[in-house]
Amino acid sequence: MDRIQISATDRSPRVDFDFASGRFQLSGESYPEDAAAFFGPLLQSLRTYLAAAASEPIVFEVELAYFNSSSAKALMNLFMPLEDAAGEGRAVTIRWLFTKGDETIAEAGEDFASDFSHARFDLVETSQAEC
């Protein structure tokens, strides 16, 4: 599958889905006017990728400074097939990065983490300044 790379805007995150290496990244902020329109194609690609019989480990990295509730829903939708794949024995790691002291994002990560039982969900505190 072709790698998906989308540059960040002030309202949507940077996307880098490298299917070949099994590395997925979302970073920046996410509050697009229409979250379904932005995340829909990504979810579709992810599902297609997971449906193909491959077994290399998957690392899905999320480093969002802010996301609105629609984006949270969309993230949930992205995570569900990953958890399902992990349930089927695939090595899946979610890396949830949050800035030191950002309890909102950390809390959201904890909320997401509680939904996973098969995939590994790492909460990673970062301390480097973004700006």
Add this chain to the structure above:
Amino acid sequence: MTVESAAEVPSPAIAPPSRRRSLRGGGPLRGDDFLTLAGFTDVPTATPGTMRPGALRGSARGRDLDSLAHTLFLRIYPVIAVVVLATQIGIAWVNYNDSLRLYTERANLLATLTAQAIARPDWSERPDVYKTQIQALTLDPAFRFVRAWNADGGLVMALGDMPGGRSLELIRASTEITVPDRAKPVGSLTLGLSAEALRGNAEKQAVLALGASLVLMLAFVLTLHANVRRHVLAPLKRLLIAMREVEHKRWSTVELEGAVRASNEIDVISSAFNRMVEGLRTGDEAKQLLTELELAHAKLADANRLVMESIGYARRIQTSVLPDRMALAGAGLDVAVLWEPLHQVGGDYFWLERLDEVSVIVVADCTGHGVPGAFITLIVATALDRILHERGLRSPAEILSALDEMVRAQLRQDGRGSESDDGLDCGLCIWDPAARRLSFAGAGISLTTVTQAGMTRIKGEKRGLGYPRHGSERQGNERFRTETVTLDVAPGDTFYLMTDGITDQMGTTGGQRRLLGHRGVSDILLRSRDEELGPQIKTLETELAAYRGAENRRDDMTLIAFRPTNLA
């Protein structure tokens, strides 16, 4: 004169320019004839005083291009002709004088030779002896006459006619006949030679000079004309054509390489013209783009005004759906409300109502903001109204469950096929003053309390209300269920229900760009806990803005602060 005939008089704008062709009536095409053949005509204009499109053409056309050669000829030729003629006349004059001098010398020589030949003391007595000598003079083709006189002045011999007076055509040579032995001359001799040949020569020279001048003139005219035409007129015509094209905003440039060779100056003019055309073209394009841009901008401004008007109207509707902020006055509660949609209208909603003995306080954050969010708030408002008044529910947990069901039914998320993936977070409190008890249930919204013990946050259910339940069971395919939390209230206890728009303030703190979060908001509320609720909310708003700095707000904001009073 009738009106019709008056109308037939051509307007000056379209009247053909009057030109005199007296000099070269049937001559070659004029510059403007050429342009007419090339398909250019003047654009008539009805309104006088306005600059007509052909203004440039007027000046360029009025001056006949061919008259340039004519003017050059008239200015230069007389000078050349006068110089040539003067030179020829000078040469002729010198030649004539030289010839005249030679003739005179010849006449003198002949006369002297003849006089010496007949110089004898007695020559006049025997004219027969010397007659042959004198007759020899008649052999000269220019001979006219000869006269010989003796010492006394008596005519001895006469040949030919001697015209009376002086004549230009006659050269006279007189000499005395002297004998060495005698002191006095023994006679005199006068010879007349004709200068007619000289005059003939002079005439011939004059005719030659005139002819040469004429030939020179002809050659000059032809050369001048050919060169002006080739090196000046042809490139100028191309320039004119290009200018006319440019007048009609067809951006054509002039390329003089190839067929037409231009003199250096015209080359320079042509490049300057091309640069000008390029400048005009880009200027015109820029102007057109600017016009289009202005048009688009005006349309956008129009569309924006329409949308803003429409949204302004929508805001009136939404605010009229919201309760009076003083709805709980007299119910034993101090209440302060902050409701600030991101875009005039929004997905945040609150409800305040006194129902019999209890007061209901609701804060909801529907998915989306702006107009889409506002739509959901109307559904929530209707559903809540039915739950509270028709079904008469008073338990926060039951109310939320009912709300969940009704919203899903309304948005057809209950399996009847719907595109809606919408829902809401909701926090709901019921204050029972008689029991001094506050009960709370939340779905995605927590209750923040500030009591003597400090600040606590009672989280509701993680999951929101609404949203279709298809798919994973983790999302909960079943009805929304939660527990009601009941709190005993002490005097001074203050409670806050807020949407995530309050806590999700992006800002930079300690070099790190991150959200303010619940902790940040709680800190602000704790710092200002001694203020009245109204001022405290103002303080909060100010501090939130300060934290954001240059960042924009991300979401609608709603916060309701309430503090039970009269708790003796």
